[in-house]
Amino acid sequence: MRLRLLISLGIVFFLLWHAIEQFSLQAEGLAGIFASVWFVFALLVVGGNLSALLHERHKKKNGAVETRTILESRRKGDQTHGRLRA
Secondary structure, eight states: HHHHHHHHHHHHEEEEEEEHHHTTTTTTTTHHHHHHHHHHHHEEEEEEEEHHHHHHHHHHHHHHOOOHHHHHHHHHHHHHHHHHHO
């Protein structure tokens, strides 16, 4: 998961680097609105990926168990109980 987040951040920064050359935030009309909205969405992507990286680091630090692991153990428990009852 961490590698995917780092790759996503790298792609976003690469796109931002190219977009700064192409878009002008000072342009008027539709071009300026498009550039502004594009940069806002790009910054949201950066913020979301950074948040996910920090959340993952926090989970590892506190030894939290993933929800998926809990749900899988419950399913296995339900299956064994069903077999014992039958």
